Amino acid sequence: THLEPPFIISLRGSSCSSISYHHNMSSLTNPNVLVTGGAGYIGSHTVLKLLENGYDVTIIDNLCNSSETSMERVLKLAGLPSDSSRLTFHNVDICDRNGMEEVFKAATAPFKACIHFAGLKAVGESVKLPLKYYHNNLTGTFFLVELMQQYGCKKIVFSSSATVYGTAASPLTESSQVGVGVTNPYGRTKYFLEEILRDTTASDPDFGVILLRYFNPVGAHESGTIGEDPQGIPNNLMPYVQQVAVGRRDKLTVHGDDYDTPDGTGVRDYIHVVDLAAGHLAALRKLDIVSTGCNVYNLGTGNGYSVLDMVKAMRTASGSEIPYVVGPRREGDLGSCYANPKKAREELGWEAELGIERMCADAWRWQSNNPTGYKTE
Ligand code: UD1
Numbered sequence: 001t002h003l004e005p006p007f008i009i010s011l012r013g014s015s016c017s018s019i020s021y022h023h024n025m026s027s028l029t030n031p032n033v034l035v036t037g038g039a040g041y042i043g044s045h046t047v048l049k050l051l052e053n054g055y056d057v058t059i060i061d062n063l064c065n066s067s068e069t070s071m072e073r074v075l076k077l078a079g080l081p082s083d084s085s086r087l088t089f090h091n092v093d094i095c096d097r098n099g100m101e102e103v104f105k106a107a108t109a110p111f112k113a114c115i116h117f118a119g120l121k122a123v124g125e126s127v128k129l130p131l132k133y134y135h136n137n138l139t140g141t142f143f144l145v146e147l148m149q150q151y152g153c154k155k156i157v158f159s160s161s162a163t164v165y166g167t168a169a170s171p172l173t174e175s176s177q178v179g180v181g182v183t184n185p186y187g188r189t190k191y192f193l194e195e196i197l198r199d200t201t202a203s204d205p206d207f208g209v210i211l212l213r214y215f216n217p218v219g220a221h222e223s224g225t226i227g228e229d230p231q232g233i234p235n236n237l238m239p240y241v242q243q244v245a246v247g248r249r250d251k252l253t254v255h256g257d258d259y260d261t262p263d264g265t266g267v268r269d270y271i272h273v274v275d276l277a278a279g280h281l282a283a284l285r286k287l288d289i290v291s292t293g294c295n296v297y298n299l300g301t302g303n304g305y306s307v308l309d310m311v312k313a314m315r316t317a318s319g320s321e322i323p324y325v326v327g328p329r330r331e332g333d334l335g336s337c338y339a340n341p342k343k344a345r346e347e348l349g350w351e352a353e354l355g356i357e358r359m360c361a362d363a364w365r366w367q368s369n370n371p372t373g374y375k376t377e
Contacts, residue, residue, distance in 0.1 A: 030056040030086065032109060033284065034153065036094055036144065037117030039066035041228040042159065042217055044074050045277040046115060047087070048226070051078040053281055056086045058111065060103055061118065062093040065231060067374035073225045094118045094140030097147075104151040113155035113284055114148060116141065119189065122235055123332070126186035137189035138196075145200060155208045155287040157280055160194055162215045162269070162300070162337055163187035170304070171340040174213070174296045183332035194296070201294040208291040210283040215269035215300035215339050217276050219359040220366035227366030228273075229373030238270070238359075241311060242367040245320040252322065254307050256329035261336055265307035269300040269338035272354035272362070282350035300339025301352040310356070317360035318368070 033050055037043045038059030043066070047057050051074070059071065071089055075082060090106075092099040104111075119137045120126065126133040148154065165172050167181030179191045197209045218238040220227030234240040243249045257264035279299040286295070305313075315322050345351045354362075 030054055031112035032056040032058055032107060034058050034060065034103070034107075034111040034114040035117065036060045036114065036140075037066070037119065037159075038115075039063060039068065039070050039089070040117060041066075042214075042273060042276060043115075043117040044070040044226050045221060045273045046117070046280045047071075048074045048077055048221065049274075049277045049281050050284075051075075051080065051086060055112075055284075056088075058088045058090070058103065058107065060090050060092050060094065060100065063091060064093075065121075067229065069374040070226050070229075077221065077223055077225065094144055095136060097143045100143050100147055104147050104153075107151075110151055111148075111153040113157065113287055114144065114153060115157045115159075115280055115284070116144060117159045119159070121186060123184050123186050124235060126184050126189075130185040133185045133189055137186075138192065141193055141196070145197070149204065149207070154204070154206045155284075155291060156197065157210045157212060157283045157287065158193065158197055160211045160213045160296075161187065161190045162213050162298070162339065164191045164194060164213060165337070167334065170336045170338045171302065172298065172338070173340045174298060174343050198294040201292065205292060208287050209294040210287055211294065211296040212279060212283060213296065213298050213339075214276060215271050215298070215337070217273045218270045219272040219274065219354070219362045221274060222362050222365070224362070224365030224369045227363065227370065227373075229370075229375075237268075237307060237310060238314075238363060241314050241322060242363055244322050244324075245314055245318040245364065246367050246371045247320075248371065250323070252311065252324040253327040254311075254324050255327060255333060257326045258329070259335035261306055263306050263308050266333060267304040267306050267336040267338065269302065269304055270310065270356060270359055271299060271301050271352050272359045274362075275299075275301075275352040275354055279344065279348070279350050282344070282348040286348050295347070297344040297348060298339040298341055299344060299350075299352075300341050301355075302339055302341045304336055304338040305356060310360075313356045313360045314364070317357070317364045 033055045038047045039061040164178045168176040201207045230239045261267045
């Protein structure tokens with residue numbers, strides 16, 4: 001069957017339908033990193049960091065929860081022309097094994113490493129459609145890792161989540177218990193994939209894995225041109241709060257105020273997405289030095305903020321009132337969840353630098369400049 005050549009997005013014209021097709025002409029000197037899910041929220045911020053730091057990037061994304069516009073804007077932010085050969089985009093689903101293989105075949109040199117973001121992540125939907133989640137997140141990763149082994153790319157950074165800690169008590173260290181009390185299929189796909197990747201390193205002495213357990217990513221690039229753009233009603237706190245601030249929704253419902261926390265509302269470790277992106281760069285550098293085995297790092301700040309702390313910080317940043325009502329607890333929620341970030345500081349030389357004022361100011365800049373996200377309504 002005929003498969004389309006890889007293409008590079010073009011900024012020519014104002015509409016994102018202007019796509020120019022090129023054969024892959026990645027630079028001969030820069031290492032090329034494969035980024036699955038690179039058009040998404042965390043992916044786009046990480047791709048920008050990679051381009052700014054001398055990596056070429058090949059993105060695989062099926063755009064099911066992301067937009068081509070993010071890639072156009074990333075190129076602009078990186079100071080690159082719209083047809084730069086340093087960024088190649090393949091509109092491919094990770095569960096399309098043939099399409100994925102074409103990406104590996106089309107690469108001019110083996111990928112230096114892979115950062116694997118692509119996956120479904122809506123907790124509520126995963127409870128309703130568990131097989132969809134297990135199939136997509138697990139099968140897609142099997143295909144990816146098989147192809148990596150076949151084509152000689154043996155380093156992977158995997159997007160895991162603090163959700164793997166289940167009901168373990170905070171502050172969470174990388175040796176805290178995992179897998180117990182994980183309340184939903186989405187969370188279990190992260191836990192299972194951690195174990196599967198660990199088994200892969202045990203079976204292949206050349207295979208190197210870094211598992212990054214994200215706490216609660218928020219904020220946006222300071223330009224306000226890329227950010228989180230959830231489809232439908234946001235599940236997560238900050239996108240919801242931002243949509244209330246911008247007037248897209250009437251009020252926030254606080255899910256419970258009777259937790260054992262200072263103000264009774266849930267406490268989380270919010271981390272600026274730009275800090276999180278920098279954590280991926282640090283992980284890639286680590287994989288260059290310690291290239292085998294499986295290492296795991298928390299990416300959090302170590303600070304816990306409550307729902308009401310976040311509402312207050314967003315009020316200050318946006319000048320909007322942000323009305324809220326208190327509702328019942330949300331099923332599967334914990335009172336407190338925050339990181340001990342020491343291991344990443346000591347071993348990756350990385351730590352979060354941006355506090356909640358910046359998280360909210362940057363989130364607001366993105367939301368107010370793009371009230372309907374990447375879509376123009
Ligand atoms: C959730 C998921 C987690 C996933 C993460 C990233 C659950 C149980 N956990 O984490 O598996 O990795 O998102 O996608 O869904 N809140 C409100 N009102 C809202 C929304 C949230 O009060 O409308 C509260 C929550 O009760 C919680 C805090 O805000 O205390 C943060 O919630 P959220 O942003 O959904 O993140 P997590 O629940 O930590």
